[in-house]
Amino acid sequence: MIELRGVHFAYNERPILRNVSFRVEDSESVVILGPSGSGKSTILRLILGLECPQEGEVIVDHRDICHLDIRTKRQIRKKIGMVFQDGALFDSLNVAENVGYYLLEHTNASLEEIDARVREILGFVGLKPDEIVDVLPEQLSGGMQRRVAIARALLSTDPQIMLYDEPTTGLDPQATSKVLALIQKLQSERSISSIVVTHQIADAVSLSRRFIVIVDGAVAFDGSLRELRDCPDPRVQSFLGPFKESFDEVVRQEFMRY
Numbered sequence: 001m002i003e004l005r006g007v008h009f010a011y012n013e014r015p016i017l018r019n020v021s022f023r024v025e026d027s028e029s030v031v032i033l034g035p036s037g038s039g040k041s042t043i044l045r046l047i048l049g050l051e052c053p054q055e056g057e058v059i060v061d062h063r064d065i066c067h068l069d070i071r072t073k074r075q076i077r078k079k080i081g082m083v084f085q086d087g088a089l090f091d092s093l094n095v096a097e098n099v100g101y102y103l104l105e106h107t108n109a110s111l112e113e114i115d116a117r118v119r120e121i122l123g124f125v126g127l128k129p130d131e132i133v134d135v136l137p138e139q140l141s142g143g144m145q146r147r148v149a150i151a152r153a154l155l156s157t158d159p160q161i162m163l164y165d166e167p168t169t170g171l172d173p174q175a176t177s178k179v180l181a182l183i184q185k186l187q188s189e190r191s192i193s194s195i196v197v198t199h200q201i202a203d204a205v206s207l208s209r210r211f212i213v214i215v216d217g218a219v220a221f222d223g224s225l226r227e228l229r230d231c232p233d234p235r236v237q238s239f240l241g242p243f244k245e246s247f248d249e250v251v252r253q254e255f256m257r258y
């Protein structure tokens with residue numbers, strides 16, 4: 001459903017992505033790993049059609065996202081839910097307004113209907129609607145903000161795929177496991193596939209069987225956990241270096257489960 005073909009991308013002539021190709025099938029989930037600044041968030045921006053590559057193609061749902069009229073582009077974008085790196089909630093709107101924003105602005109749904117859908121989706125992401133609908137984002141913990149952002153993405157689009165940019169960064173272990181459980185729930189209960197950018201190896205392993213490592217704007221690795229562990233590429237080894245011990249432990253535990 002999503003494919004990058006030989007994508008080259010530069011910001012103001014500064015090359016960021018170099019010959020990036022990979023394909024994510026319907027209902028498949030992949031994790032993108034890589035050092036800070038390697039181009040991970042840029043890849044998500046390209047998939048959303050917020051940027052276009054100078055060379056190559058970004059195919060979403062069999063269409064080149066950069067060569068569509070605005071209406072078709074909007075239709076295709078509706079199939080993609082995005083949770084940005086910082087949650088990106090509107091500071092001055094309360095939780096209900098944040099989550100119901102799209103329905104309020106872009107549909108004819110009545111206020112009662114919007115309220116009911118907002119409450120339902122907040123329940124789905126594991127939050128108590130009565131306690132938080134009137135609250136401003138700044139009054140919520142990081143983990144709650146992240147779940148509100150996921151709820152908003154779910155109500156703004158009818159996603160077949162969700163893109164998450166570092167959904168657990170800065171969260172404590174409890175909040176992290178709640179957000180991970182929610183991503184898994186969307187994968188299993190709603191068959192919503194995902195592309196998750198993360199720095200956390202343990203998160204990566206709990207969310208996907210397939211891992212893509214981006215180093216300096218290029219795909220340095222694309223494969224399974226076992227292949228990742230055994231990958232001889234020095235770029236991959238040097239990225240995994242600092243996590244080596246926790247990585248080996250995660251791999252060991254993962255293989256014990258089978």
Ligand SMILES: Nc1ncnc2c1ncn2[C@@H]1O[C@H](COP(=O)(O)OP(=O)(O)OP(=O)(O)O)[C@@H](O)[C@H]1O
Nearest residue numbers: 011012016034035036037038039040041042043085
């Ligand atoms: N709007 C922009 N204009 C110019 N350069 C940008 C812009 N956004 C990102 N860059 C540059 O593109 C490169 C890749 O950025 P990107 O945000 O994709 O990295 P990342 O892998 O997501 O990093 P992190 O793990 O820190 O989030 C960086 O060098 C960054 O400085």
Ligand SMILES: [Mg+2]
Nearest residue numbers: 040041085165
């Ligand atoms: Mg990023």
